[in-house]
Amino acid sequence: MPLLAAAALVFTSVLAGLFSARIGFSFLLVFLLAGIVAGEDGPGGLRFDNYLLVFWVGNVALAVILLDGGLRTAFATFRTGLKPAALLATVGVVVSAALTGGAAMLLLGLDWATALLLGAIVGSTDAAAVFSLLTRSGVTLNERVAATLEIESGVNDPMAIYLTVACIGLITALAHGQAPGAEVLLTFVQQFGWGAVLGLAGGLLMAALLRRIAARDAGGGILALLLVAGGLSLFAATGMLGGSGFLAAYLFGMIVANRAASETAPTLAAMDGYAWLAQAGMFLLLGLLVTPSDLLPALLPSLALALVLMLVARPLAVWLCLWPFRFTRAETAFIAWVGLRGAVPIVLALFPLLAGVPHAQQLFNTAFVVVLVSLMLQGSTIGWMARRLGVALPDRDDTPRARLAYGDFALDPRLPVAAVCQFYALSVPGDAEQALGDWMVAAIGRPPVVGDRVGLGSATLFVRELDGGRITGVGLALGPET
Secondary structure (H helix, E strand, C coil): CHHHHHHHHHHHHHHHHHHHHCCCCCHHHHHHHHHHHHCCCCCCCCCCCCHHHHHHHHHHHHHHHHHHHHHCCCHHHHHHHHHHHHHHHHHHHHHHHHHHHHHHHHHHCCCHHHHHHHHHHCCCCCHHHHHHHHHCCCCEECHHHHHHHHHHHHHCHHHHHHHHHHHHHHHHHHHCCCCCCCHHHHHHHHHHHHHHHHHHHHHHHHHHHHHHHCCCCCCHHHHHHHHHHHHHHHHHHHHHCCCCHHHHHHHHHHHHHHHCHHHHHHHHHHHHHHHHHHHHHHHHHHHHHCCHHHHHHHHHHHHHHHHHHHHHHHHHHHHHHHHHHCCCHHHHHHHHHCCCCCHHHHHHHHHHHHHCCCCHHHHHHHHHHHHHHHHHHHCCCHHHHHHHHCCEECCCCCHHHHHHHHCCEEECCCCEHHHHHHHCCCCCCCCCCCEHHHHHHHHHCCCCCCCCEEEECCEEEEEEEEECCEEEEEEEEECCCC
């Protein structure tokens, strides 16, 4: 009977998700709602309150999802996304947590330490939500935006976990009349240090192993199983040493994919299945764990907090972190909007429950409402927002849209700027002897991506093609920069 119920629940959720995805409804939200419907307050009536089981399942599932995300991250994306993503994954999480914590004090009446704990719980974006929803959004983002979002979501969990653990330690110390000591700093060093070292070392060893055994008729399915087993082993070992297993799993997958690319490619289809199985199981259990009637007493303040996080805290944190990198206003706004919250905040909300922190149940309920609102509002509007803000690249065959994104005329980037200005009767800039492509790189002021544009007198120049970071195709449209 339990097996039948579980299998039927997964089957129904997947089927409903396939239909709902066509109208932009988040696939992950379907699994979450299916768990709620099957739970204590729903028609299913299943009573489930095994927090410890959900904690372990959630951690393992997130490790598999991050491993899969790492396997799909190419080193080439670091050219445009590493620095801004690293800042978002550290400073951005801290700023977002602090601002959300301040709002929690006002809206929920929590003391400052508990409010900061809630801010830490919901402070990071979720890799599972970002990876899956960006893939299914139906839009192609420029390299800078896509790389920043993917890398940020893959590496910001350790900071959120550290802040959560540190806040729990702070609350516990204050309850016993003690002051937190050097262990807070030590935890930070352990989390990031062991996570980075073991993730990189494990990835190098696994890449070498794959190159030796892949030629021995090992199929993609068995190699994917080897990768999952190796990644989970590394995840567990890193956690035992006090490091961030999530960071280690992501780096492990990224190193393997880039050091043994041809051997890893056949595993991606199977890894996609493992990742979806992990997401389905995790979100179903999280839905079962929640009792909707318990959410009602603080529903309005929780909704208000979710809006503050999405419309104030996340945008301010993103603006602060991306300002040095000269992102456009549209790119900054889109990255701020895709601050998706998913399973990570709910899993982190289990930490205070298991630690016996005061108000732990309220924190869990609020985190669940924040996730629900984020998946409903942000998750279902990613494609629409990308097109609305103009950060989605059009299909090359869509001539009207392609001309708006890439210009009306194709130019050779090796042409001198002066020659282009003379031919099109444009005002000549001071450094007009440069090649057009080099001049555009200097004018853009950051690593260029396809779709970048820069004004040249009364015309606009577009980056049409790139090869290894070098502009190999330029477009031109007459008229002012749009």
